[in-house]
């Protein structure tokens with residue numbers, strides 16, 4: 244990828260990270276850690292990869308994204324706002340009474356949200372349904388589903404993986420945000436799902452392991468996925484929970500905690516533009 | 519007086535009673551939130567984290583109980599009663615195993631997480647399972663006693679706890695018994711039958727009603743199943759009008775249980791106060807409760823309706 248474009252994406256990702264911190268800080272609740280870990284991938288999807296039109300969010304031919312790890316919606320809301328689905332001002336209402344930016348994604352009321360989620364493990368199944376509908380209707384859209392590495396402990400996720408490869412859902416691209424942490428601690432201590440590459444391969448996926456914060460890696464994985472026509476793709480994205488805010492990085496307690504004023508100031512000062 | 523969330527009382531009670539009773543506690547990656555962490559820190563060898571896999575956890579709990587252990591399995595009400603309903607019914611309910619389901623974050627007072635996490639259906643679901651005891655304590659004192667009663671009861675018990683800190687309303691020497699309701703305030707014109715955090719609101723409502731010269735009894739029904747039918751029928755006959763109040767859907771919960779009881783034996787008008795047939799939404803817990811009128815004012819309104827229906 245060219246440097247100019249990479250810097251542009253990096254700057255968008257920084258804005259999205261700032262928006263994430265703003266939302267969680269204003270709401271005094273929400274999930275910064277897992278939102279920050281997917282910020283670069285969300286940026287790439289909404290600003291480079293997906294075939295979407297913010298002025299026509301229900302376009303039947305659009306690409307879809309299902310945020311199966313729905314608690315990370317501050318990242319999604321930020322991307323939608325920055326991409327022009329709604330004003331960035333609305334981000335201030337996140338998690339407040341009568342906002343359409345609910346604590347977990349609500350497809351009925353939020354422009355650009357393709358599927359409601361929040362109960363872990365269900366989004367991936369819905370993504371399979373959307374991908375299957377695309378095949379049935381002979382449409383060319385692609386479906387992206389982002390899951391957490393804790394979320395994949397749900398049995399339903401593996402039912403969905405089985406379904407995806409059984410029905411050859413090559414239009415489905417699963418992204419597993421492998422940040423190594425869940426709520427009660429490290430995934431390897433709470434409930435290990437490793438070796439993940441082997442499991443995904445055994446379940447019939449084309450598997451790519453990438454650095455979730457490297458745009459070259461992200462681009463090449465998505466490009467390969469588009470050219471894979473005989474099976475679904477799984478991108479295992481090695482990420483850092485809390486990425487970009489030094490004191491949140493790899494710290495389990497930042498899963499679902501809002502920063503206080505001082506922490507907010509520090510986080511914002513760390514998320515400055517690159518040139 | 520104590521002010522704490524009943525989930526906190528739950529975690530503390532587990533750690534307290536584990537000294538005397540050989541308890542095993544399971545959680546599904548929410549021990550920080552359900553407060554089973556308090557137990558886990560004291561008794562790590564009797565705490566089993568099952569990861570984010572509630573359905574598996576429930577049936578694993580059944581297996582441990584089938585091997586003679588007293589087991590608590592915990593998660594949010596949504597994922598325990600909701601997601602794992604069929605596992606609860608078939609792995610625990612049908613074989614009548616000694617599993618206690620510690621469900622926290624019930625109802626709208628979950629607050630900011632919003633509708634996907636606000637479980638207003640769990641009482642309805644759990645109540646339909648034969649042999650399941652359903653307990654919904656009104657305050658921190660009762661939450662602790664309900665945990666003790668659940669341990670001493672042989673068979674499945676569903677315990678419902680909240681996320682939001684609430685005031686102690688019951689005396690320190692309160693007596694709790696499965697299947698028994700308690701009259702907290704007597705009255706003659708109407709009886710407000712409340713459960714969970716609505717009991718405190720019902721007491722406030724009764725005071726507001728005094729100003730309007732309406733004498734309202736307040737009854738705490740923390741044991742939703744088995745239900746204290748005798749007490750409810752007594753007040754149906756004495757007052758001639760009932761209002762039920764719960765932080766749960768008006769469909770299938772305490773309101774329905776009371777209607778079922780009185781309609782078969784001593785019918786009178788019953789107005790159900792609770793979450794109407796709709797989903798919750800995000801917001802600070804108290805704001806959400808007020809938005810849905812789950813407060814003393816909401817109860818007063820329903821009482822006025824009930825009284826106007828009296829013959």
Ligand SMILES: Cc1ncc(C[n+]2csc(CCOP(=O)(O)OP(=O)(O)O)c2C)c(N)n1
Pocket residue numbers: 276277278280312314315361362363364390391392393394395420422424425426484498546547548570597601
């Ligand atoms: C079915 C279900 N169980 C439990 C939860 C509560 N919960 C929310 S996030 C989370 C941990 C998720 O960990 P992971 O998938 O690794 O997310 P990330 O690290 O990316 O934030 C849990 C247990 C939930 N939302 N849904």
Ligand SMILES: [Mg+2]
Pocket residue numbers: 391392393420421422423424425
């Ligand atoms: Mg994780």
